[in-house]
Amino acid sequence: MSVAGIVRRISEGGQLPRTDRTLRLDHRVRTILVTETRGAAALLAATVLALVWANLPGGSYEAMWGTEFTIGFGDAHLAEDLRHWVNDGLMVFFFLLAGMEIRRELSFGDLRDRRAALVPILAAGGGMVVPAVVFAVITVGTPAQHAWGMAMATDIAFALGVLAVIGPRCPANVRVFLLTLAVVDDIGAILVIAVVYTESLHLAPLLAAAALLGVVLAMRAAGIWRATPYFVVGVALWVATVESGLHPTIVGVAFGLLTPAFLARTADLDRLERILRKFRREPGPEAARTLSIAAQGAVSSNDRLQYLLRPWSSLLIVPLFALANAGVVLSPEVLSRAVTSPVTLGVFAGLVVGKTLGIWGTSALAVRTGLGRLPSGVRLPQVLSVGAVAGIGFTVSLFIAELALTDEQVRDEAKIGILAAAVAATGLGWLLFRLTGRRTAPDETTLLQPAVEASGEHHRGPLDAPVELVQFGDYECPYCRQAAPVIAGLLTRHPARLRYVWRHLPLDDIHPYARRAAQAAEAAAAQDNFWTVHDRLLAADDLDEGALAEIARSAGLDVSRFLVDLDTAVIAAQVEADVRSAHDSGAEGTPTFFLNGARVDGTLDEVSAAVERALEVVAS
Template identity: 85%
Template sequence: MSVSALVRRISDGGQAPRTERTLRLDRRIRTVLVTETRGAAALLAATVLALVWANLPGDSYETLWHTEFGVGLGGAAITEDLRHWINDGLMVFFFLLAGMEIRRELSFGDLRDRRAATVPILAAVGGMVVPAVIFAVLTAGTSAQHAWGMAMATDIAFALGVLALVGPRCPANVRVFLLTLAVVDDIGAILVIAVVYTEAIHPVPLLVAAVLLGVALAMRAAGVWRATPYFVVGVALWVATVESGLHPTIVGVVFGLLTPAFLARTADLDRLERILHKFRREPGPEAARTLSIAAQGAVSSNDRLQYLLRPWTSFVIVPLFALANAGVVLSPEVLSRAVTSPVTIGVFAALVAGKTLGIWGASAIVARTGLGRLPTGVRLPQVLSVGAVAGIGFTVSLFIAELALTDEQVRDEAKIGILAAAVAATGLGWLLFRITGRRTATGEATALRPPVEPTGEHHRGPLDAPIELVQFGDYECPFCREAAPAVAELLARHPGRLRYVWRHLPLDEIHPYARRAAQAAEAAAAQNAFWPMHDRLITAESLDDDALAEIARAAGLDVPRFTVDLDTAIIAAQVDADVRSAHDSGADGTPTFFLNGTRVDGPLDAVIAAVDQAAEAVPA
């Protein structure tokens, strides 16, 4: 909903450890956060330009945005001014992106895991309800009271820009928490726009829109995945929605929610590899087209569209929206009126104080009552800082102001409050991170959770050994392969004193076969052959299903039984339990080692030295 600093560098003598690291949504999240953070600069520039332009002599700012533009066919036409084309047309792509992000989070993001999602979901709810109540109370009896939706929104681009300024005082997991919270915030804002700020409904165009939506669903059920047919249906649906009275941005949200999201599947990657080999043998235009189609099919349309659209929305559409809507005349009389205006005071207080208190208060209640748990590396003082930064409503706040307020004078007062709140929330968030964010990501969770069980773990060495070394590993990680001989040497050097435990941490989006290999190791454990399978997996060149079957045969397993066990829920659950343990322990990459329950940071040499030092303190 970070990350430029998502790949953590754990220093040891100035050298980075040889590990592969990920944080929940790894590479894709890093791309999202970098793009959104840079987009904040473009958004800020457009806002400043709009304010300067609106305050120049003459009326060129309003004259341009009130220029009418029409699109028609025969006798039918839609004519709107340029501001409405941006707000009702281009912003559909912004909400399309929001819908796709929501779909992806619901499919396999933080919103899929109930325990992980409880805190950000309820924090987002608190961050919407409390500001709305504050605004409604402060504007009671005025014509602006029904515009409480302005106080609910969070501008993720600006918020991430502030976190980038905070730098290492804002750990990577805090950024991911803000993204998850912002996705829920988007859902709330979208529902408010659809339900509260929709004018009179016209049934015939609404029926046409419903039919067109059915066509889109039928195309999806038929397996149509190319964008062109959906674009044609989407344009027709947009026109029908405009005529129905519903706000047309709902089209973007609906199409975003319908866009399939999935991780790369082993079968698709194997097929792509076969086509690539064929293309190398017989290169030609037909083979190239087949290869292109197979490559696109291996990546979900959700990911492909987000990759294509995000730069356009971050650097063009949202800044253009700010340019068209953020221009307010800041004359002395307007400012003096705004200082005492209930709508200006209401939206300012709701965003700055309401967001901060709502998000922090809901998180504290949920965490302390045991209804949910804060993500690894996120503490309540940092949630307070996140709540302050979330008070930057800006884009969606301005959007709702245009929808809810028809009086131009009141709308300008609301915009002044939104702009002032963005400045104040930025300063407050920065200050709170300075005060509460002194512990960086490398200083967060260092304890193994849960501790090693006396039985039931995959271990080498005696159960009662005084030294315990736990490794979170990934069978596709080259650094885990490099670590394997060193671990074997440690076990040989300290017999009877060292117990070595392996826990799985497959980095799914970096290594497409890693989870399957982890499940293969667990399937082998069902036949009491975990370590023979493990030793072959850690050195295997290929880990597709055919290779796994051959490895199982070489390890002396019952291959038919192995093949059946590989796809059972209990095997998948065992891998998932290790992954949860890694997240709870603050292990975001492989290999990560814990010595006697405490994480050992640094390169492999530091791990070896720590084990040898611990062994020296134990009698032979």
């Protein structure tokens, strides 16, 4: 299937084919990839339009974006040109999304797990420091030397767009690595904008902004979750921040970091289900309102706002920013001046060379010294390719250029370097991915990590069986339920020669009850009744708390002990150990099978056929 076909299937809400394992990501990551990829196309179109428009005779481009627009009430008013309204106003929502993404990653994403996050964090650091140093060295002694922040940014929309074009040569985990790296990159860019490119501060508005931020914290503590009060306070905070001298996009970051992020809780989902049943019995406007409030409360405001704002940011705000800022007059005189300009050469070298070497070099150092490890499925040659693609600084680079450079001629030279770097980084990333793709066969084997313990863990079949089949599964996954009779058939036909092992991989973002069901299976194992409960979990229509207790009762368990064990740290740790094993083994979705320690991909029929062939080999 082509990349376009896969993206179309994802955008239409369809399931990916079972053989498209390189794109088996959780629903949220797939949504981000699709939205940002489309946003990259809109961003590219806006950039081309800006360049064409700026080079038309008559100067309509600058006349348009230099038009003053005033908002006021009585004697109080705020007047800015249209370009500044875009840069200082609309871009707040871009940075709000960045802040919410950072909050989510710190709460329960890749940045929470030190082992998983260390290499992309260090890589992002190297990808910021090295380009900044390269830029500073090339521009030393010039008025543009302090604009080194331009060379350290990554445009995630453009970068993901390039990875979408590269397609199958870019495994799914490489995209996730880039997403994690970009989040850390955003943190660095936000800090640079706040600390380095704030010219002067005014105390009274700054104190007002701090007081309004305190109001936001008090509203959160009081449990206020509706958007309207926050929007009103946010507008006032934005005005106070503008008057204080801080860049107003900091407001977006602050609100993003304060936006709560949590996974759907079982209690909230159970309550929602009860309200839905009541609504089905007695439909009406009051019940509908209650149902709507309960549904919103079950999903974190972080996730809801990201879902709402990301398309607007990717498809409108960021392209509008490019339209307002990417227009440069590309006359022969300007181009000849840019070729020898230190700021053009500095930002180009920083983004293309500095980013590539900084990200790859820091990652290689971390891996070789044992400080961290790369995610499963990601190799150092691919990190070099990611570093090249990360050299597309574009949006944030242009943003910092507007803040740091007051001389219009120097700013235009910087923009030419940023645009040229985006083109060069795209070409370099594509070339490196082609080269690294040739070195690795498409069906490269991934080994099971760790191997099955001598006890056999949760196994069916004899411990000394010559063929071993391990499955990473999720009790809510429909494919795992389809696989159950196929596995049962294999065990029935080969009772003495096949050992089957189950490991948990609950997909929390897709299946809210899956982790709790996995813990229920482990609680049953504490009473030596894993497989009876396992089979009933796979066959159950409901997996809420009441259903789990009923399954335990029907399986003959001590229900009181079962409910106590269900909430113990030991049970949770057993499930988490399987999840870590899945991560280390490159299992991205369910079901994922390992035959004699090596992953076997394909449909259930293909997996079954692979097991039969392995059995024939040992029989002969």
